[in-house]
Amino acid sequence: MLRQKYCSKKDEVQQVVRFLEKQGIKEIELIVASSIGADLAMAFITSAEIPIRHIFFDGGQFAQIGKVTRRIMVPFLYMAMKSLYWSKGKTLKKIMWCDDDSIKPYFIKAGKNLTYSNLRKQMADSLEDKPFPKLPEELQKHTFFEFGSVEDHFKYRNAVMQTYLYGNFPIFKGFNHMQYQIRNPDGFARMLKEIIKTDQLPYLPFVV
Template identity: 70%
Template sequence: MEEYLKSQGVERLELVVASSIGADLAMAFLTGTKLPIGHVFFDGGQFAQIGKGMRRMMTPFLYFAIKSLYWSKGGTLKKILWCDDDSIKPYFIAAGKNLTYTNLRRQILDSLEDKLFPSLSKEMQRHLYFEFGSIEDHFKYRQAVMEAYPCGHYPVFEGYDHMQYQIRDPKGFAEMLAFIAAHDGMPKLPFIRKCEDPI
């Protein structure tokens, strides 16, 4: 990925954004890249400490769940995620259509690690934002991430489910990200529980 970015003339990443299982992969990228990075925003990152055996067992179930989105023309989306918005169905259907078992297996094995979280400098941590919705299942991973990266930021979207803000209001989500990049902090949005508030 870094070679591709450099081939495109990218010398700095002002903002890296990753969601759900993609946050695990973005973290792997962060620990290996030499490109300067301004800020990182994780939306509902799983950061699950799951052993290899369990990951192997999960793969076929996740494969059929995601493939079902294509087979059912999005009809199973609400069973897999919390919503079935018409605006996002085409993306999930396309994901189901294009998914291969081999690619999913590689992604699962490369993420959901059972190892310790990678070490990040205090300076890098100060520019990391780990956001979780207060009612999403992944909220349970927040404490472990806070302990691993004590200098990071941990806003909670009160009353929101997994990735719900970016799906329901992509414009507002983009404006929030632009604010973080420009002002090195979270904007004051009414549903955000303050970063320093206790869990």
Template identity: 70%
Template sequence: MLFTTLGNKSNPAVLFFHAMGVTGASSEPVAKALQAHYFCILPTSTVYCAGQVYQGKQDEVRQVEVFLKTQGVTRLALVVASSIGADLAMDFLTTTHLPVEHVFFDGGQFAQIGKGTRRIMVPFLYMAIKSLYWSKGGTLKKIMWCDDDAIKPYFIAAGKALTYGNMRRQMADSLEDKPFPALPEDLQCRCWFEFGSAEDHLKYRAAVRKAYPHGHHPIFEGCNHMQYQIRDPQGFASMLTSIIEQNVLPPLPFVKSA
């Protein structure tokens, strides 16, 4: 993995897990809006790091834990997980010994996909992400989960370093067709599982609500996958601050339910 940090280490820590096909830098617009008051940690998955070999989610979590220790982080005010980052974040949440105060899942891809289907998906995902690098982002509007130009540079950067082997190994142990991991009721009450009404991942919401009935499950009406985060990072950061400070969403006109 590669790690970027923004903000002062003495401030409360916020840890980001990024989406598929982008680097950890994709969270920088939000982190920059938080850095005056929070210490933001932005890992880039080994899958998108040149010269590194993806070993599995447990090893990714280990690398995160080691880095947090080197930075003197003893608790996390917030974990933010976007799209497939939710899959890795769940492994982190269920194994870490660090206190985690709040969690926000932005369009978490809580898919439960059989091994055979995941194996078939690998060449398509690999070609989709690599094509963004080869075309300098020209294929973005045709093939990816978000066609907003603001996130294009992070797709291009991820595609440059991606190897087929790393993509294959990641999909072998991600989005598995297993029951969702258990979370304590108290932590569920501080977890926010958000989906946009216009995104395909909305279909996972019912299963998430059943697995984590004590959590918050807002729908961002009219929003596509991660759209609020990408198009209004300042507003998204203000929302995260409200969750950290009060465990409530601020008044947002597009919030359908929580």
């Protein structure tokens, strides 16, 4: 299997657009993005000319980190991710909050396929130290920026709220980064289906 070469966010977005065009998809009912994937999803949402009805960000890493800091982060992140492959997933809990067998194989595969060049390029044009991109007011009303109350990414929530004034900002009380999605994928899927159906989160006892 050939490793894909990362060129830029723009290139990644264009790949997605070409795929959708080949599939004849002219409207997206729901976009779901987690962690650093939210950065790429936002680039797609704000540049692709395709109607989007709902958006759900799960622990989106909407950070504004300077270029020098990002360069310094690269070797440490590279070694952390590679360790997942070298240790067969034993270091997962040191990097994240979990070592669930259900998700471990994906992290191991990510560690195996990661290249230093791809990570360096990806960090260079992600987590930018620029203002968050603009979202139309109407689309904000159908966008959910969810954070777990005990995850490190929770620190980004206030900045996101100040930018997207018309968005929805549920807190999953007591949950860590992407914990509901990882520990209860069926419940997570049912929640997303309800958002599509009603444009609202269903009742969940841990949501505040």
